[in-house]
Amino acid sequence: MINYFSLAMVTESLKADGNPSQLTEKPSKRILGRMTTAATPTKIDVFTNVLSRELLSLRGRLYPPASKKSFDRLFTTNDLVRLLKVPESTLRTLTLDGKGPQPARLDNGRRVYTLEQVWALRAYLAESRPDEALAMKPWRRPNEQLQIIACGNFKGGSSKTTQSVHLAHYLAIQGYRTLCIDLDPQASLTSLFGLQPEFDVGPNETVYSAIRYGEHKPLKSIIRETYMPGLSIVPGNLELMEFEHDTAHSLSSRERDDLGLFFMRLERVIKSVADNFDIVILDTPPNLGFGTLAGLFAATIFIITVHPAMLDVASMNQYLIMLRDLTDELAKNGASLKQDWIRFLVTRHTPNDAPQAHIVGLLRHLFDEHVFVATALESTSVAAAGLAKKSLYELEPGEVPRESLKRALESMDAVNAEILALVHKAWGRS
Incomplete structure (x- = not known):
C-alpha cells in the first residue's frame, strides 16, 4: 500500500530546523535554495515539507493540541x-x-440554549406531546428509506463542498441524524469539521477501508461523532486514491468479493x-x-452545483456527457442510477449581475423545475x-457584518429547505 502518511514523520524531521509554530522566515531563501534545478523529486519533497510544516503551525494556532472544534452558537427563545414551531409561552x-432542559440566562436576562439542549428539548416535547412527536423529533420512520444525497460537478469552485457542509449543519440543527462521507482525496469537507487530513486521519480511517477489495472494515468502526449532536463523519484524505488504483486492478483481473463491483460497494456498506x-451526505x-x-450509484438525490458563468456551464455539460456515456456502459453490467431526483443548484450567485442573470434564466428555461428556486448567494460572509x-x-455575532450574515443565512436556509422538502417528499410527508 502506498504510504500517504509520511507527512507526520516529515514534520518530526523538520523540528531540527526549528519549531514549526514559530515559522516566520520565508522558506525560499533558507530551504528552497538547497535544491538543484535537476532534482525534481527533491523539489516536490521540499515543497511538501514546507507546506506541511506551515499547515501544522496553522492547525496549532486554530486548534491548540488540548482543544477540539466546538459548536458554540446559542439559541434564543425566538x-x-x-x-x-412552538409558542414562546410554552418555552417560558x-x-x-x-x-425539560433548562436554559442559561445572559446578562441581559435573555434565555439561551445550546444545540445539545435543543436536541434534548425535541426529545422531551416528542415524549410529552405524542401527537406532535414527528414535528419535534423528525427522524425517519421504519417505512421511510434512508436518503443519500450526493453533491457533485467537474468544476472546482462550484461550492460543492460548501453546500455539503452547510446542508449537514442545517440538518443537524433541524434535528436529523446525519452522516457525512468525504469521498474527495483533497478532503476539504474533513478540514471544515476541524480535522487536518494529514495528521488527524490515519491509515484505514477513511471510507476506503470499508469499500476496498478483499479484507475490509465495517463502516460503523470508522464513523466519528462530530462537535454537533446528531452529526457524524467518515473523514477523507489521500488514502481514497487507493480505490481508483484497486478498482482498475480488480476490473482487469476480474476479482470479486462480497461487496461486488465498484459501483455497488459504497451503497452496500452504507x-x-x-x-x-x-440522511447521508x-x-x-x-x-x-x-x-x-x-x-x-448509491445516491437517492443528486445535486449538481453550478456557478452561473458560461465556462462553468460548458464544463457542466462535459460532466453530464461523460456521466451519460459512463452510466450507459455500466448499465450493460446491471448498474442503474436510482436517484429519485436530480437537481441543479446555482451557487455563488450575484442576482444583479446581468451575465449571471442570463445564465440562470437559460438554466431555468432548459431544465425548468429541475433547477432549485433558491440560489446560494455570493457573499463575503461565506x-x-x-x-x-x-x-x-x-459564525458568532461580530465575526462578520450583521446584514451580510443575515442575507447569506436566508439564502442558505432557503436552499437547504428545498433539499429537505425533497427528502420529505421521498418519505411521503407533506
Missing part, C-alpha cells in the same frame, strides 16, 4: 419558536416549571449503518472516477466563514 412555562441515520471529488461513480473553517451556522 430561535426556538421558529425552529420548533417549561422553564418556570423546571421541565446500508449496514442505515438504522442509525436519516456524500461530498464527491470533481471528477468521474470510480469513487465518484460509486457515490452517484468567504469569511471558509477562511475560519466554519459554516455560516457557526
Whole structure:
C-alpha cells in the first residue's frame, strides 16, 4: 500500500530546523535554495515539507493540541419558536416549571440554549406531546428509506463542498441524524469539521477501508461523532486514491468479493449503518472516477452545483456527457442510477449581475423545475466563514457584518429547505 502518511514523520524531521509554530522566515531563501534545478523529486519533497510544516503551525494556532472544534452558537427563545414551531409561552412555562432542559440566562436576562439542549428539548416535547412527536423529533420512520444525497460537478469552485457542509449543519440543527462521507482525496469537507487530513486521519480511517477489495472494515468502526449532536463523519484524505488504483486492478483481473463491483460497494456498506441515520451526505471529488461513480450509484438525490458563468456551464455539460456515456456502459453490467431526483443548484450567485442573470434564466428555461428556486448567494460572509473553517451556522455575532450574515443565512436556509422538502417528499410527508 502506498504510504500517504509520511507527512507526520516529515514534520518530526523538520523540528531540527526549528519549531514549526514559530515559522516566520520565508522558506525560499533558507530551504528552497538547497535544491538543484535537476532534482525534481527533491523539489516536490521540499515543497511538501514546507507546506506541511506551515499547515501544522496553522492547525496549532486554530486548534491548540488540548482543544477540539466546538459548536458554540446559542439559541434564543425566538430561535426556538421558529425552529420548533412552538409558542414562546410554552418555552417560558417549561422553564418556570423546571421541565425539560433548562436554559442559561445572559446578562441581559435573555434565555439561551445550546444545540445539545435543543436536541434534548425535541426529545422531551416528542415524549410529552405524542401527537406532535414527528414535528419535534423528525427522524425517519421504519417505512421511510434512508436518503443519500450526493453533491457533485467537474468544476472546482462550484461550492460543492460548501453546500455539503452547510446542508449537514442545517440538518443537524433541524434535528436529523446525519452522516457525512468525504469521498474527495483533497478532503476539504474533513478540514471544515476541524480535522487536518494529514495528521488527524490515519491509515484505514477513511471510507476506503470499508469499500476496498478483499479484507475490509465495517463502516460503523470508522464513523466519528462530530462537535454537533446528531452529526457524524467518515473523514477523507489521500488514502481514497487507493480505490481508483484497486478498482482498475480488480476490473482487469476480474476479482470479486462480497461487496461486488465498484459501483455497488459504497451503497452496500452504507446500508449496514442505515438504522442509525436519516440522511447521508456524500461530498464527491470533481471528477468521474470510480469513487465518484460509486457515490452517484448509491445516491437517492443528486445535486449538481453550478456557478452561473458560461465556462462553468460548458464544463457542466462535459460532466453530464461523460456521466451519460459512463452510466450507459455500466448499465450493460446491471448498474442503474436510482436517484429519485436530480437537481441543479446555482451557487455563488450575484442576482444583479446581468451575465449571471442570463445564465440562470437559460438554466431555468432548459431544465425548468429541475433547477432549485433558491440560489446560494455570493457573499463575503461565506468567504469569511471558509477562511475560519466554519459554516455560516457557526459564525458568532461580530465575526462578520450583521446584514451580510443575515442575507447569506436566508439564502442558505432557503436552499437547504428545498433539499429537505425533497427528502420529505421521498418519505411521503407533506
